[in-house]
Amino acid sequence: MNELLERLQRHFDVNNINVLKPGMTTLKIGKDSAEILIRELRDREGYTHLNFITCIDYIEDGIFTLVYMLHNYDSKHTLGVHVDIDREGEEMTSIHTLWAQAWTYQRELREMYGINFPGSPRLDEDFCLEGWDQIPPMRREFDTRAFSEERFGHREGRHSEVPRVHMKMELYPKRGGDEE
Amino acid sequence: MNLRDLLSPFFVWQRAFEKPYTSIRPTIDRPGAPAYRGFHINVSEECVGCGSCHSICQNHAIDMVPVAEFEGRTGDSGLRPRFDYGRCCWCGLCVDICTAASLRMSNEYAWISEDPDEFHFTAGIDDKPWQNNEHGYRRAEGYHLYPPKRIEMEMLSPDVSVQSFEEVARGYSEAQAKLEADRCVECGICVATCPAHMDVPDYIHSIRDGDYEKGLQLMYRTNPFPATCGRICTRRCESVCPVGILGEPVAIRWLKRFIVDQVDAQDYQRILNDQIIESGHRVAIIGAGPGGLSAAYYLRKKGHAVTVFEAGETAGGMLRYGVPSYRLPDADLDKDIAYIVSLGVDIRYNTRIGKDIEFEQLLQDYDAVFLSTGLSVPSNMRIQGEDHARVLSGLQVLADVASGRDPGIGRQVAVIGGGNVAMDAARVSRRLGADVTILYRRRIADMPADAEEIHESQEEGCNIVPQAIPVEITTADNPQQVSIKWGEAEMVQDPKGGRPRPVLQEDRMHTDTYDCIISAIGQGSDLDFLSKENQQQLAIEWGKFTPGEYQQSALQKVFVGGDVANRTADAISAIEDGHHAARGIERLLNPDEFTTTQTDNTGELT
Amino acid sequence: MTLSTGHSAALDFAQPEPPDLSSGKYVKLWQGPQHPGITGNMSLELVLDGDTIVSCKTHVGYLHRGFEKLMERRTFIQNFTVVCRIAVPEPTFNEYLYSHAVEEISGIEVPERAIWLRTMNLEMMRLASFLMWIGGQSGAFGQYTVPNWTLAYRDYVLDLFEEMTGARIYHMYIVPGGVRAGLPDGFEERARKIMKGAEKLLDQIERVMFNNVVFKARSKGLGIITPDMVDPYGIVGPNARACGLARDIRKDEPYLAYDRLDFETISGNEPDAYGRAYLRLQETRQSINLIRQCLDHAPTDGPFQADMPNVLHWKVPAGETYVKAECTRGEYGYYMVTDGSEFVRRVHVRGPSYTHAIAVMERLAVGTNIADIAGLMVSLHTYPPEIER
Ligand SMILES: Cc1cc2nc3c(=O)[nH]c(=O)nc-3n(C[C@H](O)[C@H](O)[C@H](O)COP(=O)(O)OP(=O)(O)OC[C@H]3O[C@@H](n4cnc5c(N)ncnc54)[C@H](O)[C@@H]3O)c2cc1C
Numbered sequence A: 001m002n003e004l005l006e007r008l009q010r011h012f013d014v015n016n017i018n019v020l021k022p023g024m025t026t027l028k029i030g031k032d033s034a035e036i037l038i039r040e041l042r043d044r045e046g047y048t049h050l051n052f053i054t055c056i057d058y059i060e061d062g063i064f065t066l067v068y069m070l071h072n073y074d075s076k077h078t079l080g081v082h083v084d085i086d087r088e089g090e091e092m093t094s095i096h097t098l099w100a101q102a103w104t105y106q107r108e109l110r111e112m113y114g115i116n117f118p119g120s121p122r123l124d125e126d127f128c129l130e131g132w133d134q135i136p137p138m139r140r141e142f143d144t145r146a147f148s149e150e151r152f153g154h155r156e157g158r159h160s161e162v163p164r165v166h167m168k169m170e171l172y173p174k175r176g177g178d179e180e
Numbered sequence B: 001m002n003l004r005d006l007l008s009p010f011f012v013w014q015r016a017f018e019k020p021y022t023s024i025r026p027t028i029d030r031p032g033a034p035a036y037r038g039f040h041i042n043v044s045e046e047c048v049g050c051g052s053c054h055s056i057c058q059n060h061a062i063d064m065v066p067v068a069e070f071e072g073r074t075g076d077s078g079l080r081p082r083f084d085y086g087r088c089c090w091c092g093l094c095v096d097i098c099t100a101a102s103l104r105m106s107n108e109y110a111w112i113s114e115d116p117d118e119f120h121f122t123a124g125i126d127d128k129p130w131q132n133n134e135h136g137y138r139r140a141e142g143y144h145l146y147p148p149k150r151i152e153m154e155m156l157s158p159d160v161s162v163q164s165f166e167e168v169a170r171g172y173s174e175a176q177a178k179l180e181a182d183r184c185v186e187c188g189i190c191v192a193t194c195p196a197h198m199d200v201p202d203y204i205h206s207i208r209d210g211d212y213e214k215g216l217q218l219m220y221r222t223n224p225f226p227a228t229c230g231r232i233c234t235r236r237c238e239s240v241c242p243v244g245i246l247g248e249p250v251a252i253r254w255l256k257r258f259i260v261d262q263v264d265a266q267d268y269q270r271i272l273n274d275q276i277i278e279s280g281h282r283v284a285i286i287g288a289g290p291g292g293l294s295a296a297y298y299l300r301k302k303g304h305a306v307t308v309f310e311a312g313e314t315a316g317g318m319l320r321y322g323v324p325s326y327r328l329p330d331a332d333l334d335k336d337i338a339y340i341v342s343l344g345v346d347i348r349y350n351t352r353i354g355k356d357i358e359f360e361q362l363l364q365d366y367d368a369v370f371l372s373t374g375l376s377v378p379s380n381m382r383i384q385g386e387d388h389a390r391v392l393s394g395l396q397v398l399a400d401v402a403s404g405r406d407p408g409i410g411r412q413v414a415v416i417g418g419g420n421v422a423m424d425a426a427r428v429s430r431r432l433g434a435d436v437t438i439l440y441r442r443r444i445a446d447m448p449a450d451a452e453e454i455h456e457s458q459e460e461g462c463n464i465v466p467q468a469i470p471v472e473i474t475t476a477d478n479p480q481q482v483s484i485k486w487g488e489a490e491m492v493q494d495p496k497g498g499r500p501r502p503v504l505q506e507d508r509m510h511t512d513t514y515d516c517i518i519s520a521i522g523q524g525s526d527l528d529f530l531s532k533e534n535q536q537q538l539a540i541e542w543g544k545f546t547p548g549e550y551q552q553s554a555l556q557k558v559f560v561g562g563d564v565a566n567r568t569a570d571a572i573s574a575i576e577d578g579h580h581a582a583r584g585i586e587r588l589l590n591p592d593e594f595t596t597t598q599t600d601n602t603g604e605l606t
Numbered sequence C: 001m002t003l004s005t006g007h008s009a010a011l012d013f014a015q016p017e018p019p020d021l022s023s024g025k026y027v028k029l030w031q032g033p034q035h036p037g038i039t040g041n042m043s044l045e046l047v048l049d050g051d052t053i054v055s056c057k058t059h060v061g062y063l064h065r066g067f068e069k070l071m072e073r074r075t076f077i078q079n080f081t082v083v084c085r086i087a088v089p090e091p092t093f094n095e096y097l098y099s100h101a102v103e104e105i106s107g108i109e110v111p112e113r114a115i116w117l118r119t120m121n122l123e124m125m126r127l128a129s130f131l132m133w134i135g136g137q138s139g140a141f142g143q144y145t146v147p148n149w150t151l152a153y154r155d156y157v158l159d160l161f162e163e164m165t166g167a168r169i170y171h172m173y174i175v176p177g178g179v180r181a182g183l184p185d186g187f188e189e190r191a192r193k194i195m196k197g198a199e200k201l202l203d204q205i206e207r208v209m210f211n212n213v214v215f216k217a218r219s220k221g222l223g224i225i226t227p228d229m230v231d232p233y234g235i236v237g238p239n240a241r242a243c244g245l246a247r248d249i250r251k252d253e254p255y256l257a258y259d260r261l262d263f264e265t266i267s268g269n270e271p272d273a274y275g276r277a278y279l280r281l282q283e284t285r286q287s288i289n290l291i292r293q294c295l296d297h298a299p300t301d302g303p304f305q306a307d308m309p310n311v312l313h314w315k316v317p318a319g320e321t322y323v324k325a326e327c328t329r330g331e332y333g334y335y336m337v338t339d340g341s342e343f344v345r346r347v348h349v350r351g352p353s354y355t356h357a358i359a360v361m362e363r364l365a366v367g368t369n370i371a372d373i374a375g376l377m378v379s380l381h382t383y384p385p386e387i388e389r
């Protein structure tokens, strides 16, 4: 394991190596060398299995972290490759030539986060959403509650009271902490 | 093609002779499994309306609604959960979290109605056929969504604690406090029961957030004695904490203490940031106990010039002279008092109203008076010989010790009584090196003292003799000693259903001799400083006031509070009386500000 | 068979040229989303030349409820009631993996009893799911006797779930910290009886469905997955094992009590619909065996839940993990990122159908004929909700 990491560090600009547990490590690499690293891992290091591709929205930092989870069946080791891209409009190299299912993930990320993977097949075909006219819904700023409040009605006759407030009104309206 | 593969499928016919899986029967009559998560049951008499079910439900399927059958009262908000089955997913999280285990599920799962509004119902209130189903999902024994046990407070071991007056309870570490604060379900039911209505869930929340300055600010909204109350409060709040129904209540008192302990006295000014704009009004306060000083704090915040007249030489009242320092170290009491004083409260020590200044004078010189003079006269045992020189009062012994005087109790001591003063006197005596016997009329379970106090006094080696009625005090052979004759008592059931009464057994009498007997069976007020006329005007009965709204006495200008005016006689009640009187005085002094809000039932006064 | 699973340049993932529909040569046919041969609400956009498929596109979205997004907005305890819905026929894998991910990040040790109860629960799930699948596979080739048997028998297994968990489908039994209850009285006896019946049923099914000239004729040679497709397509579970790869997470990277159970990874050598079906039949039997072992070993007393914080304001420390389990269809996984708050930062649910129903299906469909599409699809054993989450 350590040898592999050393090798990777020698040839690639990887950082933030994080051993999450025995059998699982994550590392970070710059966007431009990510595809080469992943190809290298697949072809020379035995990480032949792509578990999934996903994205984490760090809206507070203005970045999307793409996660490529790779697995080596022989060493039973899983390697998570993290790639940060700018949240606003930065593209990512497509890896649809590396795994047959990769384009599906990229199409999903396009739909759910708005990330562009130039050259990835059927990228702009609807995946889960048909006729979606809002911002990509997995972005943190998409407010599911506001969306559903706007779309769906409320049942009539619903009303809830807060025990503490109710008790104050009923039992000691003139006492307790004064509101400033 | 293989012949076997052609014939083998015909095996299917064999099934024609087997018992079929399906059978014809009405679909409705198959009961759900015994633990099936079906329609909700609420045993509404057991439910305390805490709303935890509402809080946990991710589908917003539960509303807390008032119901005709229950009113808000101590330990019960009076609200009950109402379910919207248009949203429920029958996860049963509400059942799992239910603090009272009143909420359950039946194994009923079929309910047909053409009216969708029927599926919006208050379990346990609206009549439903499954309400009494024996079967259905219940939270399993041993399954908890919040820790049922409280974090133990570290205590000095009894053999160490009796050696000195060092504080017994050591306080929570930050990690412990956070764990304990985590147990709060934030229902706020305790807030109604706390006499001062402190914002308990909020300051506990501030512990979870690690924001102790915020916690301190929250506490001062309703209580300027948090360091004190964090140690010795009677903590009625804990007795109604719903977490205590199935487990142990949240240690509200220790958490309060923890917050204060985290904040340096020097930082109070900055954190509390009480801005005072002088109002030009002058208010006199009689007594620098918690009642008087609480009023002083809230009046001062309103800008009134406050003068406190105190007969003794220090402030704190019974907290100083009664409560022993192993429970409430002077430094902590001083921390509270110092902040109040720092706002510009003028305390005139060694000034007894009625002696050094007349009460009438105050009425003339001040715009309003708040009186909180406490209970300082020990009650008599009403038995022969109790004026013996070796019969001491608990209050006297405690006051001596608090002032650094030797109460001269000797080595063999009997304490008479079962309240907190008796426990304090007993434990103080142990610390002075005496062997202590506590004689109490009823059973240990009947003792009015805090159960923790009873337990700790026993641990420290006090010998409690329950069902022991003092009959007579007699002179002992040794003039430095005293004898007590007492008889065993049988508890007799009250035919009217009241609490059982101890009845003296004349044939089982004992006489024991001690170096002293400490009588601690209660105390009364000393209101002789008021003229007969004043006493009449103030409508004093049995040495006590019966204040009206806002603690106002029969005299418009005079407000009363604390032990002389309430039935609970504890620090927190005195504190609330002082706060409430301050509200009343504010109304008296600035009536214009309240004319509009007179009918406002939110009652925010200040 | 030599097993070269490595990636080779020979495999071409390029999308086929879309057929020229205006040529008048082709027919476009939508199979689904409501179609008895579809394994849930999903549709295939097929282009036919005669009755031969020249192109297939999978469409999903009919079951998209935004679970991953919902989870970011609900507390850690609330999520456990949500996740079971991500794979309707196999809710418990979601319950287990969600719980396990949370436990791993927060360092919660689950008590022994809960470990065994979880293992048993997951194997019962496998049994129930395979029973339904067997019926589906038989039905997809027009044979409706077996589905009647297996679906009815699955209900007996659901009876067990109902007793054990309080619900038939959305069990909500495996919860962060452990499980929600121990076993009810008499459960073991009833479970053993149902296992015995299931074994007998499987024997009958073998005779009626597998030793069946029609089934063989229709399933053999259909949807061949060659070993060299496995990794490039991300194929897992029975779909991979049927072509000879002995890969099973239960054995290779044991979790729960699997390292203490006596079983071997089953692999086959017929990488077509028939071979996969037969492999699943054997795995169903294996599952019965594992359930029995769990009944033998599961402690009957002791705690079944770890000491938990108050879930009403539970904050899970910042962390990241990927946990996986072998579901009926292979690697099921939960990737979780937490940021120290009361809400999860990100959950990604990885279901095997994501590739099996799209990349793999779209490729295997080409060249088959319309009548075989349903059978092919079932033979890949896909559940659309786990694609869409
Ligand atoms: C031994 C003991 C233990 C206790 N333990 C607890 C406990 O653990 N928890 C709890 O909550 N409560 C406890 N209490 C009760 C608590 O101390 C009182 O309820 C509280 O102090 C009452 O406050 P107060 O302001 O009404 O009166 P006090 O505290 O009694 O203060 C009255 C003040 O008025 C002064 N004063 C009286 N007459 C005059 C006058 N004419 N002129 C000027 N000044 C005057 C007195 O000197 C005194 O300082 C205990 C009491 C005792 C005696």
Ligand code: SF4
Pocket (backbone or CB within 6 Å): B056, B057, B058, B059, B060, B061, B062, B083, B087, B088, B089, B090, B091, B092, B093, B094, B095
């Ligand atoms: S069962 Fe679940 S969804 Fe229904 S009311 Fe209770 S917590 Fe809400």
Ligand code: SF4
Pocket (backbone or CB within 6 Å): B042, B046, B047, B048, B049, B050, B051, B052, B053, B054, B080, B081, B094, B097, B098, B099, B100, B101, B102, B103
């Ligand atoms: S959690 Fe239980 S006690 Fe609290 S309101 Fe709901 S049903 Fe009543």
